[in-house]
Amino acid sequence: MNKEYETVIGLEVHVELATKTKIFCSCSTAFGSAPNTHTCPVCTGMPGSLPVLNKKVVEYAIAVGLATGCEINQYSKFDRKNYFYPDNPQNYQISQLYLPICHDGGIEIETQAGTKMIGIHEIHMEEDAGKLIHDDWEEVSLVDYNRSGVPLIEIVSEPDMRSAEEVIAYLDKLRMIIQYLGASDCKMQEGSMRADVNLSVRKLGSKEFGTRTEMKNIGSFKAIARAIEAEKARQIDLLESGESVVQETRRWNDEQGYSYAMRSKEDAQDYRYFPEPDLVPIEVSDQWLQKIRGRQPELRDQKYKRYVEQYGLPAYDAQILTSAKKLADLFEEAVKLCEKPKKVSNWLMGETMRLMKEHSMDPEDIAFSPVNLAKLIVLADAGTINGTVAKEVFEQVFANDIDPDQYVEQKGLKTVNDEDALRKTIAQIIEDNPKSVEDYHNGKEKAIGFLVGQTMKAMKGKANPGMVNQILKELL
């Protein structure tokens, strides 16, 4: 029965911009401070205070617009969206309704059926609200205005997506573009990227849209996929049983796996927009636009091509390394230092990925410096440390960003290339393990492995494996 229906999805994505200060005042946007530290009369809506626009916000918004194929409104302005809620001390949010900074763009996503263009209706600038914390002990809520006035862009897509898979691909692509631009870190868990999902269903082949619902602020890609599946099923059930879908805002409860209609704030969805009288219009000259265009960094698709062509990396490596700006930056910095692209790629794709998975980390959480990765590669490549030791040292680099040169020196991990010392140890091992020696002479090649192991153990893993093999065979 689901096959007869088509799901139509549009997204409103809010992204917190990576500026140092808020959109209309010089309060810091830093995370993790005590409640209300970063506040002033402007961002707490004190009467008589006047907002002044942060230029960087305009530049980031335009950069995202250009990277997503949008037209830039060279004449743009702000409007007031009026609503009462304790997270909004002014009783209005300064946003853009009539002349948003960017419009009519789109990005291509990869789907199982091939490449698909998802239209972007508009991108506008606005301010974030404060944070409400519920008091566990009393029937009250606590308000922290540190996020109030933090700059946001809202990216409004066309209703071009037809499945959860397409939605995730779109979000992923968007996140990547914005991260590459440095306009935001786009961390869904920390709320610097949030998505509202507008969804309706219609009979396959129908040209008209069904009634849509909106699900607000879903916290992760996985939760979005689950919310979409559940809402699609709910709407189809309603229609199949002869009922109709009500246009409303719903909240998705990911733990319980269902959504419910929101009341409260949404009771009166009448925002009575009007032009913001406290802010003057923005006129983006051709020159300014050109300057921003000239500063656009290399985006993923270009980077991917360059990694294959310039560094001779396999397509698979280039794909993974460019999948997060953090990885790409680490790669390029480390290669600059050690000039061994494939080795750097191997460490990033192998051990780094393994440890990230082990600690459930995102690439953005990687804390080691390219300098220390490059040093490690140089040590391993010169044979100063062997492969086993290199992995050990890398774990320290990964966890504590230690300096491999110092670490290897202090812990005495250098490969022992001293042939005499090695000969003595091996002679002893042979004497201690007559059974293995006999096995070896009887044609059991595997026995040599055991003897190599014993030697490495005796040398605390620091022996040069090539040398161990060679001397062993000689002495046997």
Place this chain on the structure above:
Amino acid sequence: MEQIKTGKNVISDQTIEYVGILAKLELSEEEKQAAKKDMERMLDYIDKLNELDTSQTEPMSHIFSVKNVFREDVAEHVDGGEDTLANAPERKDRAFVVPKTVDQ
């Protein structure tokens, strides 16, 4: 200013009720009647303005011919918390206290 006498517009009880809800105002019956009169006169005034032919006029978004007033992205305040909280009707530690909100 020309006196507006036309009086074409009528604000219904329903509308004044709705506007009151949006503005978070509780109005007495007398206040409602007075507000209705005011709003009717405002709408009449707008009707009067609409008599002007503006088909050749560019829409104006701001009354001053000023544009591009910007700040550089440099942080200034260190900690505005105490000043901000001085305005809190009720506070708990460093936060404002408000009646419990739902659905957040």
